[in-house]
Amino acid sequence: MGASDHHEQTVAALQFFGIVTASVSHELNNVNSTIEQIAGLLEDHLAGLQSGKEIDPDRLRDVHQRIRRQTRRAAEIIERLNRFAHTADDPRARFELGGLLEILVGICRRLSQQRRVELQTAARGEEIWLEGDPFQLARTIFDDLVWFWTSCPTDSVIEAAAGREADRAVVRLAGPLAEPDAEPTGPPPSGDCAVSGDRRTITIAVPCGSA
Amino acid sequence: MSDLRVLLVDDEEELVTTLVERLRWRGLQATAVTNGPAALELLRKERYDVVVIDMKMPGMNGLVLRDLIQRDFPAVRVLLATGHGRDSDGDDMDMPQEQDVLLKPFSIDVLIDRINRPPGK
Numbered sequence: 001m002g003a004s005d006h007h008e009q010t011v012a013a014l015q016f017f018g019i020v021t022a023s024v025s026h027e028l029n030n031v032n033s034t035i036e037q038i039a040g041l042l043e044d045h046l047a048g049l050q051s052g053k054e055i056d057p058d059r060l061r062d063v064h065q066r067i068r069r070q071t072r073r074a075a076e077i078i079e080r081l082n083r084f085a086h087t088a089d090d091p092r093a094r095f096e097l098g099g100l101l102e103i104l105v106g107i108c109r110r111l112s113q114q115r116r117v118e119l120q121t122a123a124r125g126e127e128i129w130l131e132g133d134p135f136q137l138a139r140t141i142f143d144d145l146v147w148f149w150t151s152c153p154t155d156s157v158i159e160a161a162a163g164r165e166a167d168r169a170v171v172r173l174a175g176p177l178a179e180p181d182a183e184p185t186g187p188p189p190s191g192d193c194a195v196s197g198d199r200r201t202i203t204i205a206v207p208c209g210s211a
Numbered sequence: 212m213s214d215l216r217v218l219l220v221d222d223e224e225e226l227v228t229t230l231v232e233r234l235r236w237r238g239l240q241a242t243a244v245t246n247g248p249a250a251l252e253l254l255r256k257e258r259y260d261v262v263v264i265d266m267k268m269p270g271m272n273g274l275v276l277r278d279l280i281q282r283d284f285p286a287v288r289v290l291l292a293t294g295h296g297r298d299s300d301g302d303d304m305d306m307p308q309e310q311d312v313l314l315k316p317f318s319i320d321v322l323i324d325r326i327n328r329p330p331g332k
Contacts, residue, residue, distance in 0.1 A: 026267065029294040030223050033316035037229040040319055044236050066225055113269040154270065 016139045017088070023111050024081045031074045038066045080106045084138070091133040094211040097162040097169055098124045104138050105160050108145055116154040117175075119145070122161035128169050132208025141171055143189040144204055148173050169206040176200065216258060217326055219243040220250040220276065221265035221292065233319050239326070247271030247279075254284050261326050263313070266293045290325055292317070 042063050045055050083103045087095075098121075105119045112119045141160075148158055158175035177199040188195065192205035217239055221227045227243035234241035242259075244250050246268060254262070262280055266273035277289045292313040313325060 026294050029315060030226065033294070034223060034226040034229065036316040037226055037233065037319070041229050041233055044233060066229070070225065114267065114272075116270045 013135070013139060016142060019111075020084060020107055020142075021081070024077060024107065027077050027110055028074060031070050031077070035067065035070050038063060038070065087134040087138055091136070092131060093134055094129060094131050095134045097128040097130055097171070097206065100134050100138060101141070101160050101162050101171060104141055104145070108142065112145070112149045112158070115149055115152075117149040117152050118157045119149070120157060120159050122159050125161075125163070128162055128164065129211040130169055130206065130208040131211040137206060137208060140190045140207075141204060144173060144193060144202060147188050148175060148177070148202065151177050165203065165205075169208065169210070171204045171206060172201055173204070174201045177202075213239050215239055215260050215326065217241045218250060218253060218259040218262045220245070220247065220262060220268070220273075222246060222268045223265070230319075230322070234323070237319070237323065239323070247273075247276035250276060251279060251283075254280065254287065259287055261288045261290065263290045263292060263322070263326070266291050 045059065045063070049055055080103060084107055087093075087100065087103070102121050102124075105121050109119050145158070145160070149156075152158065152175055156175050158173055161172045161174070163170055163172060177195070188202055188204075190204055192207065194203050196202070217234060219227045219230055219241060221243070222245050224243075224245050227245065231241045231243045242253070242257075244253060247264075248271060250262065250264070253259075264273040264276050268276075273291055273293075277291060280287055280289055289311065290313060291311055292315055294315045313322065
């Protein structure tokens with residue numbers, strides 16, 4: 001790889017990281033905004049109490065549950081971001097494909113929902129342990145996921161699954177693709193990727209060895 | 212109770228339901244919905260003076276909803292709420308004037324001040 005190619009790869013990798021972290025920061029800001037208002041509601045109730053109003057214990061329980069739901073949600077978002085960030089640690093890491101896919105789908109869900117497309121992962125089957133660069137693989141799958149959800153009709157569901165095909169690991173994305181002439185973005189961006197004849201599945205060959 | 216009728220539109224359901232409670236606590240008539248089509252449907256049935264819209268919503272985004280409201284309900288004031296100064300996620304968006312935008316998280320006092328503020332101030 002020449003210096004120019006290397007620079008382009010680095011920029012593309014940083015752009016991917018930037019898209020993901022910007023999206024996660026939006027999610028966390030939403031949680032923060034919600035907690036801010038719930039705390040304000042609690043202040044309102046306390047102010048009412050000081051001015052002689054009674055507080056219904058059920059109202060307080062409801063406020064408490066709202067806070068718990070939001071802090072739990074924030075913890076899940078932070079956990080996903082942390083696991084995603086660690087995919088860049090080692091370009092020769094040992095990792096499980098289904099686990100990587102779950103991180104990626106979790107992180108992309110908000111982005112696809114902006115296009116009214118839902119992402120989900122298939123039930124985990126056999127564990128598929130690989131050795132290679134999980135961050136680069138995540139980027140490849142991400143590019144195809146974006147292509148898929150921009151090529152789907154709104155209100156579609158895309159299911160992502162890790163699997164094996166012959167002697168290699170693959171990722172399958174299934175959902176209702178639009179007709180070829182309606183596609184806004186051309187063919188899937190990753191190199192080793194096949195669209196099924198019924199246009200309901202794309203299969204991405206995983207460029208990592210078994211571990 | 213204020214005569215002002217406020218509609219909040221945000222897909223963060225727990226955020227808008229809490230804001231509705233806080234606005235009602237302060238005597239405003241507030242209602243919330245979680246998407247653009249539901250907001251338009253409600254506007255066809257009921258009178259609202261101010262609509263507060265989250266810019267980033269699945270499906271119909273806040274700017275599209277704002278444009279539709281300004282076209283079909285020109286008497287209704289629209290305020291936009293955003294999580295960041297540039298709320299684009301890579302899309303080019305027509306950023307509105309600062310006086311029409313609330314930056315999240317905002318305090319209830321700032322929200323009420325903007326709701327009560329005359330247009331363009």
